[in-house]
Amino acid sequence: MTTTMAPAPLGLDVDVMELEVQVPPGKLLTYDLRALASSLEILDTSCMAVETDGLTRALVTIYRDPPLEKLEPVRGEDLVIDAQGWLTVGRYHDGQPAQIRLYVPGSGAQRGALFGTTGAGKSRALQLILAAEKRSGIVSWLADLKGGQSVPEAAGQVDWRVTTQEGLLAMLQAAVRVAEERMRRYAAMGRSSFIINRPDPLLSVRIDEANRALEKGAPYRDKVAALIKELGRTGRSVGVGISIAAQASHVDELGGSDTLRGMLKEGETILLRWSSSMMQSLVSDGLLPPGTHIVPIPKRSGPPLLRSRFASARGMVKPKPGGNTGGMAYLLGSDRPTAMMRFFPVGSMHEVEGLDPLILDLYGPGEPAHLEATSHEAAGAAYLTRDGDGPAHLVEAAKEETKRLAEQAAAEQKNASTGKATVAARIVRALEDADEDEDGQQALDFDELFAAVNADGGKPVGAPVLRNNLTALAKADRLVALGAGRYTLPS
Numbered sequence: 435m436t437t438t439m440a441p442a443p444l445g446l447d448v449d450v451m452e453l454e455v456q457v458p459p460g461k462l463l464t465y466d467l468r469a470l471a472s473s474l475e476i477l478d479t480s481c482m483a484v485e486t487d488g489l490t491r492a493l494v495t496i497y498r499d500p501p502l503e504k505l506e507p508v509r510g511e512d513l514v515i516d517a518q519g520w521l522t523v524g525r526y527h528d529g530q531p532a533q534i535r536l537y538v539p540g541s542g543a544q545r546g547a548l549f550g551t552t553g554a555g556k557s558r559a560l561q562l563i564l565a566a567e568k569r570s571g572i573v574s575w576l577a578d579l580k581g582g583q584s585v586p587e588a589a590g591q592v593d594w595r596v597t598t599q600e601g602l603l604a605m606l607q608a609a610v611r612v613a614e615e616r617m618r619r620y621a622a623m624g625r626s627s628f629i630i631n632r633p634d635p636l637l638s639v640r641i642d643e644a645n646r647a648l649e650k651g652a653p654y655r656d657k658v659a660a661l662i663k664e665l666g667r668t669g670r671s672v673g674v675g676i677s678i679a680a681q682a683s684h685v686d687e688l689g690g691s692d693t694l695r696g697m698l699k700e701g702e703t704i705l706l707r708w709s710s711s712m713m714q715s716l717v718s719d720g721l722l723p724p725g726t727h728i729v730p731i732p733k734r735s736g737p738p739l740l741r742s743r744f745a746s747a748r749g750m751v752k753p754k755p756g757g758n759t760g761g762m763a764y765l766l767g768s769d770r771p772t773a774m775m776r777f778f779p780v781g782s783m784h785e786v787e788g789l790d791p792l793i794l795d796l797y798g799p800g801e802p803a804h805l806e807a808t809s810h811e812a813a814g815a816a817y818l819t820r821d822g823d824g825p826a827h828l829v830e831a832a833k834e835e836t837k838r839l840a841e842q843a844a845a846e847q848k849n850a851s852t853g854k855a856t857v858a859a860r861i862v863r864a865l866e867d868a869d870e871d872e873d874g875q876q877a878l879d880f881d882e883l884f885a886a887v888n889a890d891g892g893k894p895v896g897a898p899v900l901r902n903n904l905t906a907l908a909k910a911d912r913l914v915a916l917g918a919g920r921y922t923l924p925s
């Protein structure tokens with residue numbers, strides 16, 4: 435059996451070729467990526483990089499081999515921000531260092547978001563950044579909403595780690611209070627911006643799997659969104675940053691309304707492998723200029739294959755399998771938003787049992803930086819007892835406060851949604867919330883529905899209105915009438 439690679443583009447006998455393209459003044463540069471690849475005889479789009487200035491010019495780079503297949507692993511010692519707050523997290527396709535900014539002197543903390551479909555490399559990129567924060571003396575607060583499974587190595591390497599939605603609420607609330615406390619102190623010092631480590635460290639709040647807290651149906655969605663928005667608004671100039679990592683197909687899914695849109699526009703938005711609806715929403719939300727095409731990141735690199743059923747019988751080509759594209763991304767907030775980059779590989783590329791020693795090495799030895807003592811009181815009991823220990827009265831106070839916060843958030847959310855909800859939506863909700871009967875069915879009769887809908891905190895609903903809505907729902911197949919006057923939801 436022979437093995438061949440895809441033919442080099444344009445019969446390239448050099449490793450790399452660059453084309454500078456410009457359209458005449460008055461025209462806008464647009465292109466069809468597939469047509470471009472076809473005209474350049476490129477089978478594997480990972481061998482092509484197209485960067486545009488969003489107007490008239492483009493730089494097309496064609497590689498003989500995909501440029502980001504193999505990146506050198508990063509050394510822990512190199513994971514430190516420079517005086518301008520920049521951190522090198524990987525390389526662009528042309529080998530240049532790809533940098534993100536964790537701190538802007540004269541301005542303050544950054545806001546950011548890391549988007550990507552499942553397996554795109556969000557959590558690995560996050561660990562790289564967390565390790566850099568540790569090595570740079572930045573205080574990291576982390577919410578790992580996959581119950582701590584997403585970035586398990588971060589335990590003990592960050593100042594505060596929570597793994598539940600309630601923990602996230604407590605953490606965000608504490609961060610808002612620290613920001614307020616710093617604001618008071620800085621105002622008294624006559625200071626208008628944050629200066630790192632003089633006297634306070636940068637505080638960076640990061641949420642992995644943020645979609646779990648911000649998607650429809652999340653228990654404290656409104657409150658979490660409001661707190662993130664608040665931090666995005668007030669945190670920057672007092673050195674409290676907020677970033678999320680999320681799987682989302684639409685920005686609107688994340689907390690609804692305009693919560694994140696403003697934050698993302700100004701922050702460090704990093705786009706790992708995306709879904710097509712995500713791309714549409716990024717353009718429609720103005721996060722990407724219209725007409726901007728960025729070369730898609732395939733799930734695996736390598737040309738798509740047409741495999742003839744007769745090929746092996748003829749002893750022909752065994753195609754080379756493509757590689758994993760985890761960690762490939764675009765730094766939309768950078769000065770090269772259309773240049774594909776890749777994060778340095780982080781951790782073992784094969785499954786490891788338990789914590790990954792390579793990731794632990796990245797964090798390095800020693801304690802992470804902690805929040806300044808002057809803000810401890812503001813951070814509150816949940817922070818002070820974050821490792822699950824501390825004086826009994828504080829542990830108790832932290833539990834109480836978190837419980838109250840969660841109950842309040844859940845109640846506000848219910849009220850807000852019931853206030854605006856239609857009677858039909860309230861009927862559906864009542865059926866969704868109904869207990870199962872002995873047949874395992876969630877069903878209610880008219881009287882039970884009448885009682886449930888009128889007990890949900892919304893406006894009173896009269897029997898005729900309820901009856902009309904039941905009829906309309908049944909007609910629209912959104913409700914099933916069982917025998918004996920009972921109703922249930924279609925399965």
Ligand SMILES: Nc1ncnc2c1ncn2[C@@H]1O[C@H](COP(=O)(O)OP(=O)(O)OP(=O)(O)O)[C@@H](O)[C@H]1O
Binds near residue numbers: 550551555559759777
């Ligand atoms: N920078 C990288 N270089 C090479 N491979 C990478 C890189 N980052 C991630 N990968 C590969 O992609 C896989 C998935 O990465 P990761 O767990 O970070 O994805 P994720 O986006 O967090 O996924 P999920 O949505 O399932 O949480 C890793 O196990 C690794 O094999």
Ligand SMILES: [Mg+2]
Binds near residue numbers: 556557558584
């Ligand atoms: Mg993950």
